[in-house]
């Protein structure tokens with residue numbers, strides 16, 4: 254299935270599903286597809302990892318509520334999450 258991959262568009266497509274994957278909301282067959290891709294795509298593995306950590310961090314801060322993130326970090330987090338197709342709880 255993998256000949257010379259049209260790497261970036263495939264990655265981009267899957268990256269839009271990563272937040273759902275992390276949230277456990279992705280349909281099983283899409284999960285399997287994503288995992289297959291992750292198995293041989295280092296780039297996406299790194300993105301998954303980073304996104305997972307970012308979301309975790311973000312949620313922790315949201316839960317604490319009173320702790321304000323420095324604006325520079327807040328906007329970087331938001332950007333990272335937006336890139337991953339993740340909508341933060343505060344945006345609803």
Ligand SMILES: [Zn+2]
Nearest residue numbers: 264294296297
């Ligand atoms: Zn990829």
